[in-house]
Amino acid sequence: MAKEKKGVRLEHISKIYKDPKSGKDFYAVQDTNLEIEPGSFVTLLGPSGCGKTTTLRMIAGFESPDEGEIYLGGEPINALTPNKRDTAMVFQSYALLPHYNIFDNVAYGLKLRKMDPEVIKSKVADILALVGLEGMENRMTNQLSGGQQQRVALARALVIEPGVLLFDEPLSNLDAKLRVSMRTEIRRIQQEAGITAVYVTHDQSEAMAISDKVIIMNKGIVEQVATPHEAYYYPKNEFVADFIGEANFIEATVVAQDMVQVDGVNLKCTTGTLSTGSCCDIVLRPEGAFLADEGDLSGLVEYSCFMGAYQDYHVRVGHNLVKIQEYNPKNKKIYNVGDKVFLNFEENTLYAL
Amino acid sequence: MAKSQSASLERKKLLADPILCTTIVLLVVFLTVFILYPLAILLVDSFVSDNGITTDIFKRVMGLSNFRRAITNTLKVGFLVGIISTLIGLLFAYVEVYVKLRTRFIEGLFKLVSMLPVVSPPFVLSLSMIMLFGKAGIITRFLLKIYDNSVYGFWGIAIVQTLTFFPVCYMMLKGLLKNIDPSLEEAARDMGASRLKVFMTVTFPLILPGLGNAFLVTFIESIADFANPMIIGGSYDTLATTIYLQITGAYDKQGAAAMAVVLLGITLLMFMVQKYYLEAKSTATLSGKASRERMLITDKSVTVPLTIACSALAIFVIVMYICVPFGALFKTWGYDFHLTTKWFEQVFVRYKGLKTFKDSFVLSLISAPITALLSMIISYLVVKRKFKAKGFIEAVSMLAMAVPGTVLGIGYIRGFAGGIFGTGILQSLYGTGAILVIVFVVRSLPTGTRSGISALRQIDKSIEESAYDMGADSFRVFMTVTLPLIKDSFLSGFITSFVRSITAISAIILLVTPSYLLITVQINEFAEKGSYGIACAFATILIMITYGSVLIMNLLMKYFGTSKKVKFDE
Numbered sequence: 001m002a003k004e005k006k007g008v009r010l011e012h013i014s015k016i017y018k019d020p021k022s023g024k025d026f027y028a029v030q031d032t033n034l035e036i037e038p039g040s041f042v043t044l045l046g047p048s049g050c051g052k053t054t055t056l057r058m059i060a061g062f063e064s065p066d067e068g069e070i071y072l073g074g075e076p077i078n079a080l081t082p083n084k085r086d087t088a089m090v091f092q093s094y095a096l097l098p099h100y101n102i103f104d105n106v107a108y109g110l111k112l113r114k115m116d117p118e119v120i121k122s123k124v125a126d127i128l129a130l131v132g133l134e135g136m137e138n139r140m141t142n143q144l145s146g147g148q149q150q151r152v153a154l155a156r157a158l159v160i161e162p163g164v165l166l167f168d169e170p171l172s173n174l175d176a177k178l179r180v181s182m183r184t185e186i187r188r189i190q191q192e193a194g195i196t197a198v199y200v201t202h203d204q205s206e207a208m209a210i211s212d213k214v215i216i217m218n219k220g221i222v223e224q225v226a227t228p229h230e231a232y233y234y235p236k237n238e239f240v241a242d243f244i245g246e247a248n249f250i251e252a253t254v255v256a257q258d259m260v261q262v263d264g265v266n267l268k269c270t271t272g273t274l275s276t277g278s279c280c281d282i283v284l285r286p287e288g289a290f291l292a293d294e295g296d297l298s299g300l301v302e303y304s305c306f307m308g309a310y311q312d313y314h315v316r317v318g319h320n321l322v323k324i325q326e327y328n329p330k331n332k333k334i335y336n337v338g339d340k341v342f343l344n345f346e347e348n349t350l351y352a353l
Numbered sequence: 354m355a356k357s358q359s360a361s362l363e364r365k366k367l368l369a370d371p372i373l374c375t376t377i378v379l380l381v382v383f384l385t386v387f388i389l390y391p392l393a394i395l396l397v398d399s400f401v402s403d404n405g406i407t408t409d410i411f412k413r414v415m416g417l418s419n420f421r422r423a424i425t426n427t428l429k430v431g432f433l434v435g436i437i438s439t440l441i442g443l444l445f446a447y448v449e450v451y452v453k454l455r456t457r458f459i460e461g462l463f464k465l466v467s468m469l470p471v472v473s474p475p476f477v478l479s480l481s482m483i484m485l486f487g488k489a490g491i492i493t494r495f496l497l498k499i500y501d502n503s504v505y506g507f508w509g510i511a512i513v514q515t516l517t518f519f520p521v522c523y524m525m526l527k528g529l530l531k532n533i534d535p536s537l538e539e540a541a542r543d544m545g546a547s548r549l550k551v552f553m554t555v556t557f558p559l560i561l562p563g564l565g566n567a568f569l570v571t572f573i574e575s576i577a578d579f580a581n582p583m584i585i586g587g588s589y590d591t592l593a594t595t596i597y598l599q600i601t602g603a604y605d606k607q608g609a610a611a612m613a614v615v616l617l618g619i620t621l622l623m624f625m626v627q628k629y630y631l632e633a634k635s636t637a638t639l640s641g642k643a644s645r646e647r648m649l650i651t652d653k654s655v656t657v658p659l660t661i662a663c664s665a666l667a668i669f670v671i672v673m674y675i676c677v678p679f680g681a682l683f684k685t686w687g688y689d690f691h692l693t694t695k696w697f698e699q700v701f702v703r704y705k706g707l708k709t710f711k712d713s714f715v716l717s718l719i720s721a722p723i724t725a726l727l728s729m730i731i732s733y734l735v736v737k738r739k740f741k742a743k744g745f746i747e748a749v750s751m752l753a754m755a756v757p758g759t760v761l762g763i764g765y766i767r768g769f770a771g772g773i774f775g776t777g778i779l780q781s782l783y784g785t786g787a788i789l790v791i792v793f794v795v796r797s798l799p800t801g802t803r804s805g806i807s808a809l810r811q812i813d814k815s816i817e818e819s820a821y822d823m824g825a826d827s828f829r830v831f832m833t834v835t836l837p838l839i840k841d842s843f844l845s846g847f848i849t850s851f852v853r854s855i856t857a858i859s860a861i862i863l864l865v866t867p868s869y870l871l872i873t874v875q876i877n878e879f880a881e882k883g884s885y886g887i888a889c890a891f892a893t894i895l896i897m898i899t900y901g902s903v904l905i906m907n908l909l910m911k912y913f914g915t916s917k918k919v920k921f922d923e
């Protein structure tokens with residue numbers, strides 16, 4: 001539906017703010033380089049205060065970067081005001097115009113573009129159908145539920161056919177169930193419209209569910225840009241490993257290419273570029289190992305709890321405490337606190353940092 | 354770390370928006386020329402003479418015994434009026450918020466009292482004070498048989514100002530009391546404290562900064578007041594009247610300028626304390642809404658005396674207002690109580706009543722939309738945009754609140770009679786209706802801006818950002834989003850500014866030329882001459898106009914205002 005999919009490129013982008021308390025300047029975003037492919041759905045993911053919103057608002061034009069240049073579809077846009085940029089933003093608070101009805105809200109951007117009223121009418125009707133709000137043109141915004149308001153906000157942004165669609169935590173005001181269904185909806189609509197989207201969230205499962213790529217940020221710095229799959233299985237560092245899903249870090253020594261030693265036991269593990277003899281942490285996802293009476297690494301059960309979908313264990317291995325989740329525990333042997341067990345690793349699950 | 358790039362980008366973005374740029378430049382020019390410059394020229398006037406910078410002029414005016422007396426007089430009145438008004442205001446606020454009012458009648462009284470400061474021309478109470486308690490006063494002469502009572506002087510001013518200003522304190526304190534969480538007081542009651550004890554140990558400390566705030570606001574109003582001391586002060590001169598006489602009687606412009614600087618210094622100082630110290634404190638301690646309904650006091654031993662006290666005072670004030678139209682209907686006040694229309698006839702036949710009303714009405718009607726729009730624009734810029742001159746615009750438009758009308762008037766005389774800095778630029782403005790309109794605008798701008806700012810602060814920033822993002826430039830955002838969202842504030846700004854303008858006198862009396870007849874100036878003139886019948890006739894019509902305007906405003910609000918409560922979630 002978009003006239004033209006546009007990519008976004010951030011080159012050495014930094015934003016400096018003054019800390020209101022100490023009065024000192026600090027980097028809210030620091031030396032960020034990003035390449036967002038046209039038509040892709042990328043997510044800025046990170047803990048609160050890491051600079052996601054700031055990055056997004058710089059792309060939209062509400063904030064100006066202190067260093068670097070932003071390109072939209074190859075054009076530098078640093079000096080353009082938000083109204084001149086080919087972007088459209090969906091706000092966390094929806095930001096619908098409360099004195100307009102749904103039609104006028106959605107038509108607002110089109111009217112500014114001086115389109116023919118008939119064309120506007122049909123475009124609005126089309127887009128409302130796309131977001132599942134057909135026939136609601138005459139409602140006022142306060143006559144809609146939160147989810148419906150979010151759809152209007154989305155329709156309003158989509159209808160002007162922007163080069164890039166920006167989302168700032170659009171679902172955080174909705175209840176958990178609705179969040180899940182809306183995010184699938186957003187993904188569907190983005191793909192149907194074939195539009196580039198940059199999405200901000202601090203909810204990692206949301207990011208995993210909808211993104212082509214996730215950009216993991218921490219304290220103003222981009223830690224990793226990767227597909228959800230890559231970020232989960234091949235995190236670049238401890239922060240990413242910890243932030244995306246749950247992770248155990250087990251101290252180990254590299255003894256050969258793709259071979260590490262823990263407590264004198266050799267284990268197969270992706271070591272990448274780590275050199276032989278160096279110390280490392282191996283990343284183990286809780287579902288990446290199972291307990292048995294014999295196996296790779298011996299340990300002592302310190303905690304065991306039935307969680308329904310899985311049995312939750314804490315196992316002491318040397319001085320590491322390893323958290324294990326064994327799914328579908330009904331047909332498996334349950335170990336209790338104090339039991340001696342062995343950890344067994346699934347094929348290809350260990351990854352050394 | 355250098356923030357230079359973002360600064361230069363912000364500048365570029367600003368320049369890419371010509372309407373916004375022009376607006377900012379025009380605003381800065383307007384505020385500089387019509388607020389800062391006239392005040393600056395007063396400083397120049399009083400510090401610079403032919404042989405350079407000097408304090409001689411100050412020494413000279415300080416040497417004038419009448420000026421020294423005026424300073425003490427003004428401060429004495431200010432303190433007394435400030436304290437009493439705050440206390441009466443507190444009484445009213447307490448009774449409204451804490452006490453179960455039994456009848457609609459009393460509720461109506463309270464409502465009327467709260468509306469009075471909005472609709473009342475400044476000197477109406479002085480007029481009726483004289484007519485009730487003066488030499489020919491109905492109460493003194495006919496009820497009490499006192500034939501030589503003098504209302505003129507300290508007590509006259511103090512009483513009239515108190516009655517004029519306490520409703521403002523009442524409204525301010527009512528807001529504060531309403532925000533106190535009832536559970537705080539109930540906890541103390543639970544522990545066995547008496548009602549008086551709870552008030553003294555819980556409520557009072559909580560509203561103490563608010564009381565200080567109310568006191569200072571009244572204090573500033575009192576010392577800036579010109580009209581009441583003029584009419585009822587007699588030989589008891591205050592700063593405002595002394596300055597007026599210095600320029601109209603003694604033709605001593607430099608001396609008047611130096612005196613104006615003194616008055617301005619006092620009000621500015623008080624304003625700073627109020628704005629930066631007390632205002633923040635009085636809201637910070639009481640943030641948030643009351644969590645639930647308050648248990649109203651029903652205990653008769655408390656409710657009856659409090660309600661009676663308030664009602665008596667309210668009725669007294671209302672009687673004073675009612676006295677004015679009667680003053681215009683009696684043949685000779687105090688002597689001949691036959692009804693007559695001769696005063697109204699004289700107003701229209703002899704004293705160009707029609708032209709007077711037309712002039713006042715038209716000038717005020719021109720200035721009202723300008724003020725309303727200007728204050729909305731300023732609020733929008735201050736709250737929603739960031740740019741360099743923002744601090745300046747906000748500070749100067751608020752500063753105007755602390756400038757007494759008399760001071761502004763002298764500033765305009767000194768600043769524009771010979772053009773800007775005596776160069777003749779803008780000299781043609783002097784003596785025209787335009788300069789009167791400008792004075793009206795400047796005098797009403799702070800109130801309008803304040804209401805606009807607080808209205809805009811409640812609107813989620815992203816609402817305007819979303820419009821901006823979808824392609825609207827600043828002008829469109831303002832016209833299609835901001836203004837519709839704060840139209841209540843705009844409407845009330847419009848009416849308030851109209852009423853303030855049509856009842857204004859202090860600055861205008863110094864600037865008006867014979868080609869314009871203004872109601873307030875006429876009332877002042879006739880009251881001074883002792884022609885109370887005519888003064889009352891003018892005042893009656895003025896009250897009708899202002900009261901009518903407020904009624905119209907309420908109607909407009911009802912039909913065009915944002916009646917549906919719109920939810921703006923942050």
Ligand SMILES: Nc1ncnc2c1ncn2[C@@H]1O[C@H](COP(=O)(O)OP(=O)(O)OP(=O)(O)O)[C@@H](O)[C@H]1O
Pocket residue numbers: 017018019020028046047048049050051052053054055202
């Ligand atoms: N206008 C501002 N002035 C000063 N500091 C600011 C400003 N805006 C943001 N910051 C600071 O910059 C940092 C990044 O803020 P940002 O809003 O981008 O975080 P975020 O990643 O979106 O967090 P959240 O998930 O909580 O929304 C924070 O430390 C924040 O306090």
Ligand SMILES: [Mg+2]
Pocket residue numbers: 052053054
């Ligand atoms: Mg954010």
